[in-house]
Amino acid sequence: VKTKRRTVVVKPPGGLYRVHFERDGIDRVGRELRQLTTGRRAVVVSDANVAALYAGRVLRSLSRARIQSALITIPPGERFKTLATVSRIYDHLLESGADRDTVVIALGGGVVGDVAGFSAATFLRGLPVIQMPTTVLAQADSSVGGKTGVDLPSGKNLVGAFHQPALVLADIKTPATLPERHVRAGFAEVVKVGMALDASLFRLLERHAEELLELDADLYSRAIAAAVRVKADVVARDERDRGPRMLLNYGHTIGHALEAAGRYRRWLHGEAVALGMAAAARLAVAVGWLPRQDLDRQEALLERFGLPLRLRRVSAEAVMAHMGLDKKARGGRPAFVLTRGVGVASVHRTLSRNQVVNALRQLGAEP
Amino acid sequence: VKTKRRTVVVKPPGGLYRVHFERDGIDRVGRELRQLTTGRRAVVVSDANVAALYAGRVLRSLSRARIQSALITIPPGERFKTLATVSRIYDHLLESGADRDTVVIALGGGVVGDVAGFSAATFLRGLPVIQMPTTVLAQADSSVGGKTGVDLPSGKNLVGAFHQPALVLADIKTPATLPERHVRAGFAEVVKVGMALDASLFRLLERHAEELLELDADLYSRAIAAAVRVKADVVARDERDRGPRMLLNYGHTIGHALEAAGRYRRWLHGEAVALGMAAAARLAVAVGWLPRQDLDRQEALLERFGLPLRLRRVSAEAVMAHMGLDKKARGGRPAFVLTRGVGVASVHRTLSRNQVVNALRQLGAEP
Numbered sequence: 001v002k003t004k005r006r007t008v009v010v011k012p013p014g015g016l017y018r019v020h021f022e023r024d025g026i027d028r029v030g031r032e033l034r035q036l037t038t039g040r041r042a043v044v045v046s047d048a049n050v051a052a053l054y055a056g057r058v059l060r061s062l063s064r065a066r067i068q069s070a071l072i073t074i075p076p077g078e079r080f081k082t083l084a085t086v087s088r089i090y091d092h093l094l095e096s097g098a099d100r101d102t103v104v105i106a107l108g109g110g111v112v113g114d115v116a117g118f119s120a121a122t123f124l125r126g127l128p129v130i131q132m133p134t135t136v137l138a139q140a141d142s143s144v145g146g147k148t149g150v151d152l153p154s155g156k157n158l159v160g161a162f163h164q165p166a167l168v169l170a171d172i173k174t175p176a177t178l179p180e181r182h183v184r185a186g187f188a189e190v191v192k193v194g195m196a197l198d199a200s201l202f203r204l205l206e207r208h209a210e211e212l213l214e215l216d217a218d219l220y221s222r223a224i225a226a227a228v229r230v231k232a233d234v235v236a237r238d239e240r241d242r243g244p245r246m247l248l249n250y251g252h253t254i255g256h257a258l259e260a261a262g263r264y265r266r267w268l269h270g271e272a273v274a275l276g277m278a279a280a281a282r283l284a285v286a287v288g289w290l291p292r293q294d295l296d297r298q299e300a301l302l303e304r305f306g307l308p309l310r311l312r313r314v315s316a317e318a319v320m321a322h323m324g325l326d327k328k329a330r331g332g333r334p335a336f337v338l339t340r341g342v343g344v345a346s347v348h349r350t351l352s353r354n355q356v357v358n359a360l361r362q363l364g365a366e367p
Numbered sequence: 368v369k370t371k372r373r374t375v376v377v378k379p380p381g382g383l384y385r386v387h388f389e390r391d392g393i394d395r396v397g398r399e400l401r402q403l404t405t406g407r408r409a410v411v412v413s414d415a416n417v418a419a420l421y422a423g424r425v426l427r428s429l430s431r432a433r434i435q436s437a438l439i440t441i442p443p444g445e446r447f448k449t450l451a452t453v454s455r456i457y458d459h460l461l462e463s464g465a466d467r468d469t470v471v472i473a474l475g476g477g478v479v480g481d482v483a484g485f486s487a488a489t490f491l492r493g494l495p496v497i498q499m500p501t502t503v504l505a506q507a508d509s510s511v512g513g514k515t516g517v518d519l520p521s522g523k524n525l526v527g528a529f530h531q532p533a534l535v536l537a538d539i540k541t542p543a544t545l546p547e548r549h550v551r552a553g554f555a556e557v558v559k560v561g562m563a564l565d566a567s568l569f570r571l572l573e574r575h576a577e578e579l580l581e582l583d584a585d586l587y588s589r590a591i592a593a594a595v596r597v598k599a600d601v602v603a604r605d606e607r608d609r610g611p612r613m614l615l616n617y618g619h620t621i622g623h624a625l626e627a628a629g630r631y632r633r634w635l636h637g638e639a640v641a642l643g644m645a646a647a648a649r650l651a652v653a654v655g656w657l658p659r660q661d662l663d664r665q666e667a668l669l670e671r672f673g674l675p676l677r678l679r680r681v682s683a684e685a686v687m688a689h690m691g692l693d694k695k696a697r698g699g700r701p702a703f704v705l706t707r708g709v710g711v712a713s714v715h716r717t718l719s720r721n722q723v724v725n726a727l728r729q730l731g732a733e734p
Contacts, residue, residue, distance in 0.1 A: 013381055083454060094521050122489070125516060125527040126607070149492060154461050160492040161528055240493070 006225040010144060010232040012164050012239045019144055019228050021221040025171035026057045029105065029132060030065025036166050037128065039101035042069045043093060045116035046107040047076040050134055053177055058107055058132070070096035074115065078264050081111045081151050083159065089119040093127075103128050103166070109135035110142040110269065114160070117148030121163030128166040134174040136186025137270055140193075140224040143168050145235045145245075156256060156264070162239060172221050183213060184306040185270025188251075191305065192273060193227040195281075195298050196250035197234070199343030201226045202301070209304040247345045250337040251277035253323065254360070260322035261314055274307035275363065282359040283351065284338040294342050309363070316360040316367060320353065373592040377511060377599040379531050379606045386511055386595050388588040392538035393424045396472065396499060397432025403533050404495065406468030409436045410460060412483035413474040414443040417501055420544055425474055425499070437463035441482065445631050448478045448518050450526065456486040460494075470495045470533070476502035477509040477636065481527070484515030488530030495533040501541040503553025504637055507591040508560075510535050512602045512612075523623060523631070529606060539588050550580060551673040552637025555618075558672065559640060560594040562648075562665055563617035564601070566710030568593045569668070576671040614712045617704040618644035620690065621727070627689035628681055641674035642730065649726040650718065651705040661709050676730070683727040683734060687720065 005022035022028075033042060042062055046055050051073045062069040072092040074085050093102070104127050106116035113131055120129040133143035149160020175183060187205075194202030204226065205212065208219050231248060238245040255276030258267060267275070281298050284290035302309055336356075338348045361367065372389035389395075400409060409429055413422050418440045429436040439459040441452050460469075471494050473483035480498055487496040500510035516527020542550060554572075561569030571593065572579065575586050598615060605612040622643030625634060634642070648665050651657035669676055703723075705715045728734065 083450065087450060090519055090526060094519070094525070122516075122526050122528055124525060125514065125529060147492065149489075152457055152461070158461070158491060159457060159489050161489055162492060 006221050008144075008225055008228045008232050010164070011236045012146060015164055017165055017167055019168040019170065019232070021139070021170045021172050021225050023171065023173050023217065025169045026054055026132070026174065027061050029058055029130065029169055030061035030063070030067055032167060032169060033062070033067055033103060033130065034065050036130075037101065037103060039103055039128075040067050041098070041102045042067050042105055043072060043096055043098055043102055044069060044105045044107055045072045045074065045089060045112060045119070047109075047112050048073050049076045050108040050112065054107060054134065054174065058105065072096075074112070076111075078111055078151070081115055083150055083152075085115055086119050086122075086150055089116065090123055093119070093123050098123065098127065100124050100127065103130055105130045105132055106143075107132045107134065109133065109138045113138050113143050114148050114157075115150060117163055117165070118150055118160055121148050121161040126163065129163065131165040131168045133168065133170050135178055136175045136183050136224070137189055139170040139172070139175065140186060140227045141189040141231065143170065144228050144231050146239065147241075156259065164239075170224075172217055172224075175220075176215055182268065183215065185268040185274075187212065187305045188270035188274040188277075188302070188307055190223055190227045191298075191301055191307075192250050192277060193230050193248070195277060195339060195342060196247050196337065196345035197343060198226065198230045199341075201230070202297075202342050206297070206301055209301065213305065246335065246347055247337055250339070250345050251280055253336055254279045254319065254356070257319045257322040258311075258314070261318045267308070271308050274302050274309070275311060278302065278309050278363055279356075279359045280336065280338055282362050283336065283348075283355060284340070286355060286359065287338065287348065287351070289338050289340045289346075289348075291341065294339070297342060311360060311363040311365040314365055316357045316365040319360055319365065320357060323356075373588050375511075375592055375595045375599050377531070378603045379513060382531055384532055384534055386535040386537065386599070388506070388537045388539050388592050390538065390540050390584065392536045393421055393499070393541065394428050396425055396497065396536055397428035397430070397434055399534060399536060400429070400434055400470060400497065401432050403497075404468065404470060406470055406495075407434050408465070408469045409434050409472055410439060410463055410465055410469055411436060411472045411474055412439045412441065412456060412479060412486070414476075414479050415440050416443045417475040417479065421474060421501065421541065425472065439463075441479070443478075445478055445518070448482055450517055450519075452482055453486050453489075453517055456483065457490055460486070460490050465490065465494065467491050467494065470497060472497045472499055473510075474499045474501065476500065476505045480505055480510050481515050481524075482517060484530055484532070485517055485527055488515050488528040493530065496530065498532040498535045500535065500537050502545055503542045503550050503591070504556055506537040506539070506542065507553060507594045508556040508598065510537065511595050511598050513606065514608075523626065531606075537591075539584055539591075542587075543582055549635065550582065552635040552641075554579065554672045555637035555641040555644075555669070555674055557590055557594045558665075558668055558674075559617050559644060560597050560615070562644060562706060562709060563614050563704065563712035564710060565593065565597045566708075568597070569664075569709050573664070573668055576668065580672065613702065613714055614704055617706070617712050618647055620703055621646045621686065621723070624686045624689040625678075625681070628685045634675070638675050641669050641676070642678060645669065645676050645730055646723075646726045647703065647705055649729050650703065650715075650722060651707070653722060653726065654705065654715065654718070656705050656707045656713075656715075658708065661706070664709060678727060678730040678732040681732055683724045683732040686727055686732065687724060690723075
């Protein structure tokens with residue numbers, strides 16, 4: 001049985017693009033690109049791992065559509081999400097004769113999407129980009145919404161641009177080649193959307209966590225399309241992350257600090273977000289926002305997705321020390337996204353340092 | 368007699384900002400910033416030369432308005448308009464504790480505006496920027512319209528972002544401290560606007576070229592405000608430089624190639640643009656667009672502004688070789704902006720290589 005294509009339309013201010021979820025989308029990119037633009041040149045940016053698996057099919061699809069293409073591969077991993085990698089991509093774009101009609105195709109996970117997206121945003125002040133996310137995380141979250149960027153030595157995503165893609169084409173079969181740990185971590189962002197903004201998505205996850213982890217095609221595309229639909233709604237109202245879009249940062253204030261405290265090696269992004277949600281839920285209970293049973297539902301679901309809920313061998317102090325530089329900080333005081341119930345997030349601006357430390361210690365952090 | 372403030376309002380899609388031309392605007396930035404935002408932190412980016420002259424007054428004005436500020440100086444000159452300089456600015460921004468409400472103030476000429484603007488566009492995915500242009504070129508042209516960026520070793524402005532300022536504050540007295548050659552070069556962009564899009568501005572320049580070169584306050588602010596008003600109209604219709612905004616590139620296709628052929632040392636940007644206009648006007652006559660007497664008017668005016676009109680010790684081949692990489696190139700063939708008369712520019716897409724070479728040779732280029 002062929003699972004049909006699911007499509008979400010994203011309408012940021014002044015634009016519109018589609019997000020397609022489908023089997024074998026990888027082989028359709030050439031045809032899609034022809035429908036988007038009269039340009040006949042594309043540069044595929046991928047990392048060495050993903051390129052080995054899928055770049056051949058992407059290039060064949062482009063060539064069948066008579067689109068001239070080049071492939072740029074970058075080393076895999078967050079530690080190459082740097083200005084130096086962007087600078088290498090610029091050099092390759094110049095070598096391959098890219099002009100303003102050249103389409104950049106970002107083929108890979110979150111890092112590739114961010115780095116290729118930022119390069120596209122800034123080369124010749126902006127080339128169109130097609131995001132082809134291959135991981136759960138990228139398909140459910142990072143490929144949509146236009147955030148692109150790189151890390152600086154002192155922090156993640158400190159440099160970047162908003163650059164909406166012209167199209168997002170997610171082949172729902174590609175996550176099957178991921179290590180299981182990465183599949184689990186990817187679902188953290190889906191749980192996040194459910195818990196923060198969509199109770200019915202949360203219930204879908206509760207009904208089918210195990211089938212989803214096995215990447216059942218129909219359920220998988222239903223769940224991630226639902227998550228992306230929520231994100232699309234938010235992006236339409238707040239492209240620049242100043243208002244409602246902040247709610248999508250649920251779990252991220254502490255999550256980012258944890259990633260930094262773990263030097264971006266100890267936890268995957270999704271794992272850190274899961275821990276961030278666990279801490280945020282405890283904070284929400286402590287301030288009287290979240291009923292205890294909703295905390296329990298969140299914990300049970302994160303656990304079924306095999307996500308971490310406990311902090312070990314990390315000090316609350318170390319986490320707090322990394323919280324200051326987060327972009328969401330305003331005037332020095334981090335704004336926390338907390339929930340008042342499943343699917344109902346809201347921004348809390350007056351949490352004390354002590355309350356945050358307590359929540360971390362409840363999860364097992366050392367003093 | 369106090370020359371009153373002249374203001375132009377720019378309305379790019381989804382925004383609005385003002386461009387003020389006034390005496391001693393330098394001393395008013397603190398008050399202006401307070402009216403713009405609730406943020407109380409600013410980082411002034413300037414180059415060593417400009418900072419020596421004006422940074423003290425800017426910092427005093429900020430401090431009088433109780434805005435916490437820091438100063439970042441970069442080395443002067445186009446050869447520091449690089450990613451490396453941007454990276455240094457990021458480091459300083461981090462050190463000074465910049466957050467998303469911190470305003471970047473770009474104090475200086477075109478290079479400072481471009482580099483500081485690009486840093487602001489990309490740090491934390493976008494800080495607000497106030498442009499405080501201090502040169503004729505920056506006041507009449509580059510501080511308005513949101514183009515920011517840096518050079519790569521293989522070409523100028525190959526990397527950048529569109530990032531509209533929150534405010535442009537031009538102190539019309541600062542150009543008086545420029546070397547005369549830079550004043551002359553700055554007027555090239557004003558002549559360009561007149562010749563391409565505004566016959567009445569062109570006539571104003573014809574009536575008062577000498578007083579303008581002496582920077583007569585009232586005439587100077589009238590002329591540059593007129594040039595900026597034209598630019599504002601165009602930017603409102605075409606922020607991203609795909610349609611009408613191209614007309615502002617009159618003189619720039621050949622101008623950029625000349626700058627590159629001269630390794631960015633031989634001609635100032637405005638001088639290269641003047642030569643580019645001279646070549647474009649000859650092309651326009653050759654294709655039957657421009658009446659001979661309008662070519663003569665352009666030449667006479669450029670000459671009165673002391674701008675170069677003849678090419679010496681440069682080969683047409685060298686110039687042609689640098690034309691390919693220009694951002695305005697589409698599908699390999701440069702689009703040329705030519706004029707049909709004073710104030711009437713239009714895009715010509717089918718010029719042959721030979722026609723361009725001939726125009727360059729008419730100006731004195733070697734084969």
